[in-house]
Amino acid sequence: MTKISRRKFIGKCVFYNASALLGAGWLISCAKDSSGATMDSEWDYLPIQNENPAIALWREKCEECGDCVEACAEKQKVFGTYHANAVNHVCIHCGTCIMACEEGALTEKYHWKDVLNAIDDPSTIVIASISPSVRVGIGDYFGMEPGSFVLENMVGACRAVGFDYVLDTNFSADLTIMEEAGELQKRIQEKVDIPQFTSCCPAWVKYVEIYYPLLLPYLSTAKSPVSMQGAMVKSYFAQKKGLNPRNIVHVAITPCAAKKYEITRDDLAMDGIQGTDIVITTNELARMLKRRNVNLTAQKGNFDSCMGAASGAGIIFGNTGGVTRAALRTAYYNITGANPPANLLDLQQVQGLNGLKEAQVTIGDTTLNVAVCYEMRNAQRLLEQVMNGTCKYHFIEVMACKGGCVGGVGQPAGSSKIQKRISALNTADMEATTRYCHENPEIAAIYTDFLGEVGGPEAKKYLHTVYNDKSNLLLK
Ligand code: SF4
Numbered sequence: 001m002t003k004i005s006r007r008k009f010i011g012k013c014v015f016y017n018a019s020a021l022l023g024a025g026w027l028i029s030c031a032k033d034s035s036g037a038t039m040d041s042e043w044d045y046l047p048i049q050n051e052n053p054a055i056a057l058w059r060e061k062c063e064e065c066g067d068c069v070e071a072c073a074e075k076q077k078v079f080g081t082y083h084a085n086a087v088n089h090v091c092i093h094c095g096t097c098i099m100a101c102e103e104g105a106l107t108e109k110y111h112w113k114d115v116l117n118a119i120d121d122p123s124t125i126v127i128a129s130i131s132p133s134v135r136v137g138i139g140d141y142f143g144m145e146p147g148s149f150v151l152e153n154m155v156g157a158c159r160a161v162g163f164d165y166v167l168d169t170n171f172s173a174d175l176t177i178m179e180e181a182g183e184l185q186k187r188i189q190e191k192v193d194i195p196q197f198t199s200c201c202p203a204w205v206k207y208v209e210i211y212y213p214l215l216l217p218y219l220s221t222a223k224s225p226v227s228m229q230g231a232m233v234k235s236y237f238a239q240k241k242g243l244n245p246r247n248i249v250h251v252a253i254t255p256c257a258a259k260k261y262e263i264t265r266d267d268l269a270m271d272g273i274q275g276t277d278i279v280i281t282t283n284e285l286a287r288m289l290k291r292r293n294v295n296l297t298a299q300k301g302n303f304d305s306c307m308g309a310a311s312g313a314g315i316i317f318g319n320t321g322g323v324t325r326a327a328l329r330t331a332y333y334n335i336t337g338a339n340p341p342a343n344l345l346d347l348q349q350v351q352g353l354n355g356l357k358e359a360q361v362t363i364g365d366t367t368l369n370v371a372v373c374y375e376m377r378n379a380q381r382l383l384e385q386v387m388n389g390t391c392k393y394h395f396i397e398v399m400a401c402k403g404g405c406v407g408g409v410g411q412p413a414g415s416s417k418i419q420k421r422i423s424a425l426n427t428a429d430m431e432a433t434t435r436y437c438h439e440n441p442e443i444a445a446i447y448t449d450f451l452g453e454v455g456g457p458e459a460k461k462y463l464h465t466v467y468n469d470k471s472n473l474l475l476k
């Protein structure tokens with residue numbers, strides 16, 4: 001594969017250090033002043049600013065232990081790559097620092113009270129969309145075993161707290177795969193911009209925008225499931241149910257802090273309307289339910305129709321390797337006209353809690369190399385391979401959080417719970433009515449009634465996005 005010239009980008013980095021050895025080390029040198037001193041060593045805590053849409057620093061609780069600084073620098077390769085000061089803090093909003101802080105001095109930004117205010121406002125229609133990982137996290141707050149798969153109780157509790165409609169973001173995970181698999185097939189046929197990187201993790205997308213803008217063409221243009229869900233709620237769903245999109249408050253319930261940042265991206269709005277208005281985490285949903293005395297275990301309910309059905313492929317989106325497995329299922333079907341064999345359905349090589357995994361699969365006459373990783377320290381190795389032309393992969397999945405979204409910072413804390421959540425989503429996939437997004441009847445309906453063909457003009461308009469070079473954030 002062709003080596004990509006860095007000259008253009010290096011030119012912007014006046015502190016470029018040719019001796020940098022690893023990954024974004026060539027940018028880490030930006031953190032040095034003219035005397036060579038590392039400016040960021042002055043910081044014993046992360047100077048998170050009030051404007052950060054996802055992360056809050058409670059300075060009065062901070063013991064200045066430096067654990068958050070280390071986590072950000074080591075795991076996500078962000079802190080130390082730029083000149084941090086009280087007004088300049090670069091952040092991809094992953095929340096890894098929150099997990100490192102034992103003092104509770106870092107949290108996700110809370111928005112659950114905004115949701116209750118919207119619910120209490122009779123002029124609004126408040127719609128919840130729930131991400132796959134929430135259903136294997138929320139039970140922890142109500143005395144259930146970690147990793148319990150809680151679906152009907154969770155939906156019923158959302159209705160009891162006052163949401164007018166409750167939808168499944170797994171539906172849009174299916175939609176994402178329809179588009180991403182189609183995009184992969186096209187890239188392979190046309191032999192352009194290989195490998196295709198996944199784009200469903202906004203922390204990862206922002207990392208590429210900041211540190212590897214030359215590789216933006218390799219990111220799938222498909223929006224994340226939460227962004228697709230927002231676009232469809234305010235258009236297709238509103239149309240089907242006779243709702244005025246301007247009266248809708250769409251709330252995404254996710255395991256993720258970075259989604260709070262993602263919904264602020266201008267490039268995701270449609271005709272000036274934001275698809276998702278508020279993002280809350282699993283932790284915040286639990287707070288909301290408790291504030292309104294809703295006992296999760298006593299409630300039961302089902303998702304609303306039109307955007308409430310999902311395949312097993314959508315369910316495993318929460319797991320590391322899940323997006324890859326889901327995409328390959330539909331790519332296989334698209335290429336061969338048949339569903340894949342069992343070994344490709346499960347693709348054990350890309351499952352589990354290794355930060356970097358790989359597999360080779362054969363689909364018809366095509367052999368594909370795929371890689372799956374989490375945390376930017378692992379992604380960096382792959383990004384460097386693409387930069388220097390030695391990357392052998394066709395498809396690369398990257399998530400910021402350990403284990404994927406099931407390990408997101410918005411979930412109940414405890415890394416020992418991650419594998420249990422992964423297993424629970426895998427079991428739900430195996431027990432699903434269908435394990436293929438292309439067999440989800442609501443997905444078929446949305447393409448017939450609204451979107452037209454996969455990758456067609458309407459699908460492009462609603463489901464795809466553009467990315468921007470954000471490397472200037474490092475130079476302030
Ligand atoms: S980990 Fe927490 S207590 Fe330690 S420096 Fe960071 S914010 Fe402060």
Ligand code: SF4
Nearest residue numbers: 072091092094095097
């Ligand atoms: S959210 Fe992620 S990128 Fe931002 S400061 Fe924390 S660890 Fe660093």
Ligand code: SF4
Nearest residue numbers: 201256400401405408
């Ligand atoms: S891996 Fe998932 S939970 Fe973590 S930052 Fe990315 S999208 Fe959010």
